[in-house]
Amino acid sequence: MRTRGWEIMRFGLCCLFRDEPVSFRTTTVRVLSALPREQQLQKLSVICRDNVSNLQLALETVRRLGIGAFRIMSPLFPRMTHPEVGYALGDLPDGAAIITLMNDIRLYARRHEIRLSFHPDQFVVLSSPHAKVVDNSIRELEYQAQLAEALGAETINLHAGGVYGDKRLALERFGRVFSGLPAIIKSRLTLENDDISYSVRDLLPLCEQHAIPLVYDVHHHRCNPDGLSVEQATLLAAETWAAVGREQYCHLSSPRAGWQGGDPKPHADYIDPADFPDCWRGRAMTVDIEAKAKELAVVRLMADLEALSDEAAG
DNA sequence: GCATGTCAAGTTGTG
DNA sequence: CACAACTTGACATGC
Numbered sequence: 001m002r003t004r005g006w007e008i009m010r011f012g013l014c015c016l017f018r019d020e021p022v023s024f025r026t027t028t029v030r031v032l033s034a035l036p037r038e039q040q041l042q043k044l045s046v047i048c049r050d051n052v053s054n055l056q057l058a059l060e061t062v063r064r065l066g067i068g069a070f071r072i073m074s075p076l077f078p079r080m081t082h083p084e085v086g087y088a089l090g091d092l093p094d095g096a097a098i099i100t101l102m103n104d105i106r107l108y109a110r111r112h113e114i115r116l117s118f119h120p121d122q123f124v125v126l127s128s129p130h131a132k133v134v135d136n137s138i139r140e141l142e143y144q145a146q147l148a149e150a151l152g153a154e155t156i157n158l159h160a161g162g163v164y165g166d167k168r169l170a171l172e173r174f175g176r177v178f179s180g181l182p183a184i185i186k187s188r189l190t191l192e193n194d195d196i197s198y199s200v201r202d203l204l205p206l207c208e209q210h211a212i213p214l215v216y217d218v219h220h221h222r223c224n225p226d227g228l229s230v231e232q233a234t235l236l237a238a239e240t241w242a243a244v245g246r247e248q249y250c251h252l253s254s255p256r257a258g259w260q261g262g263d264p265k266p267h268a269d270y271i272d273p274a275d276f277p278d279c280w281r282g283r284a285m286t287v288d289i290e291a292k293a294k295e296l297a298v299v300r301l302m303a304d305l306e307a308l309s310d311e312a313a314g
Numbered sequence: 315g316c317a318t319g320t321c322a323a324g325t326t327g328t329g
Numbered sequence: 330c331a332c333a334a335c336t337t338g339a340c341a342t343g344c
Contacts, residue, residue, distance in 0.1 A: 014336065026339065028321050071336085082322060122335060123323035136323065162325045195335090196326065267336085290336070317344080328333085 012069030012288035026078040032085040045092035052101040069115035081143045106152035116153035127161035127174040145184040156188040160198040199226030200233040207240045214240040217251035231279040248285040269293040273304040
């Protein structure tokens with residue numbers, strides 16, 4: 001039997017769908033603040049319950065499409081950690097039902113081997129010199145870690161944050177904060193190279209020292225090169241996953257404006273198969289696809305790679 | 315119905 | 330110095 005290698009590779013979708021009828025709701029502090037507490041909780045309860053239902057639907061949909069990983073939107077439970085309007089699931093009228101649905105999702109993901117992850121947004125910065133920023137970040141991470149535990153999500157992926165004029169000092173601050181984090185966060189946290197500041201080469205020492213898996217984003221690497229080849233970066237990042245006995249995560253995008261001329265950072269609708277690194281072929285790893293056409297882009301890339309393999313095989 | 319401005323939070327780079 | 334970009338979309342409001 002011909003081995004093409006794609007069988008052991010898992011492709012992931014990030015947060016949203018373009019055409020499939022799966023959507024997530026949210027609300028704002030401004031709107032909530034205008035309501036008495038009871039009505040706030042009623043409104044939040046409906047949204048949260050709706051969002052977990054749609055998360056279940058999301059997993060059923062990715063399974064049907066042959067997609068093996070899903071990144072969960074950070075505001076699954078909108079404004080949950082906000083200082084004024086924040087809440088716990090237990091405060092919501094449908095709290096118990098929501099918790100039951102989350103448990104169902106965890107079992108479903110495990111049964112069908114769908115890998116789940118979180119990616120907190122830009123406000124979560126552990127390298128900041130401002131204690132308040134770090135405190136808020138840890139609070140947000142605690143929220144996401146509790147969600148991750150309830151849903152069976154294995155990864156909370158972060159960028160290293162700002163440079164503040166001195167990368168080495170910023171990374172030292174990150175390391176100190178990381179060491180003090182509770183296990184529920186620490187066991188899930190991963191670090192990703194970004195497209196302006198921190199490269200794979202910058203992050204490797206920190207990742208090795210603290211046993212933090214490094215999520216290798218090849219698009220960011222191409223935007224923000226560090227002297228390592230794609231293959232070198234892939235293999236070095238792979239070692240940080242092997243060290244903790246977990247399957248490697250990578251990210252892939254194509255530039256909307258192409259590699260010549262315009263800003264390559266914004267993501268294209270689809271992935272150009274030429275941007276898929278040759279050295280990834282046949283590796284046991286998860287590749288999250290960051291593309292604006294969402295599930296359509298993942299499905300098309302899988303088909304394109306399959307076709308290329310068939311050609312190569314004759 | 316549909317267009318439009320707004321959305322908790324940080325940091326960087328551009329105009 | 331102000332402002333957009335970042336995984337963007339979706340909501341609430343006003344026409």
